[in-house]
Amino acid sequence: MEKFVPILKKTKLFSGVGEDDIGKMLSCLDARLVTYKKGEYVIRQGERIADILILVEGSLHIQKDDYWGNRSILGQIGIGEIFGEAYAAPESGPVLNDVVAVEDSTVLFFDVNRVLSTCSSACRFHTMVVQNLFFAISEKNRGLVQKLQHMSRRTTREKLLSYLSEESKRQNSSSITIPFNRQQLADYLSVDRSAMSNELCKMRDEGLLVFEKNRFRLNQA
Amino acid sequence: MEKFVPILKKTKLFSGVGEDDIGKMLSCLDARLVTYKKGEYVIRQGERIADILILVEGSLHIQKDDYWGNRSILGQIGIGEIFGEAYAAPESGPVLNDVVAVEDSTVLFFDVNRVLSTCSSACRFHTMVVQNLFFAISEKNRGLVQKLQHMSRRTTREKLLSYLSEESKRQNSSSITIPFNRQQLADYLSVDRSAMSNELCKMRDEGLLVFEKNRFRLNQA
């Protein structure tokens, strides 16, 4: 387990904690290492978990099969990412997604109660880990709210305006650079790429904005 | 401030903590009471906050004005609800929404650092409050992910199937009762009510499901 300490040091959960202290905390947090072969399930929809998980090796997919058997990929989990934390609460109910290894993977399980209950003074940084956990889930939360705002708009144009004007506010400038290419932006907003491209050009022709690659400038109406 | 202790006792943050202990914790958590007249801003877009807020009197709206001045109401905050917690992290950046009092309101501010840093032994239930906070934001998170899954579907039919099949799994039955009427369901899924109603009837005619009011039964294909 100790060989993963350098990876853990880079995670959001252990941000600010030294490698020596991480090593000491592993037993305190009841850390368990589990390996999965490609294709195996880390979490199955319907399960109940009381752990916070960190991927330390490999790659995972969050996916969902609906009542009629259609599968959709909701996201990917990379090395160092925290997951499962939203279902660690006792009243959370069962997990609603499957988490599957897309290559041979290794996952570290932490008992959520051990994490949340500050223990003996041996863990100097326990309080910091609790804060880190809170901040990490807060960050997820903010991202979800943002995306929800854009996606709740009805038309492609409105979704674009919602996203671009928010980015403009966030970057505090009418000239912004976005972290997506066209396909990624379309996926992010859940619209068709070509339709979105079409709409962007219409908006440019109407003078709402100008763009070049992933740089945009918004114009006042 | 003490007159709000009975209200606080019912909140998710202080769940499981007695009134006497809540009273003692208020100073420990650096609680501050602020009143707002109808129309005043509790939080302005662009501000940075380092507090967790609880509404103890009145009613608030979360709203957003985009770059071109269009306003949209994102949600309502009722008495006892926690808010602001997602922006309490130091690296969270500025708040992206306005929070406005829609009637005369009273808000309790808690310093997030006091909440997250377990204090002296005087606060027996401090650990419990930290857990409650974590569970509360987890719950918000789960709701957001669920909604996002439904909204990311392209057609009204797919959104309905996504929502209904998830409810079916959650209620562990093919016969489910939903907490929405038609208009609320349409708002939840961000679609047009009449179009959704139309689509529901088509699905019924095709034998996918049957419904009466807010009760639905899904059929295997």
Add this chain to the structure above:
DNA sequence: ACAATTCGGTTGTATTTACAACAGAAAGGC
């Protein structure tokens, strides 16, 4: 320099949606 790949824009069509307007059923108040 060249080939292969990715990326972004354009177009046409079938599908789907939003919107408005309307009507019957159900629920609630008096």
Add this chain to the structure above:
DNA sequence: GCCTTTCTGTTGTAAATACAACCGAATTGT
């Protein structure tokens, strides 16, 4: 019982979207 309001379903039309197919430009790898 009667009126009013809310809820739900229906229809038609204009608008927007998804999808597929295509093309040229830019990028990448060799």
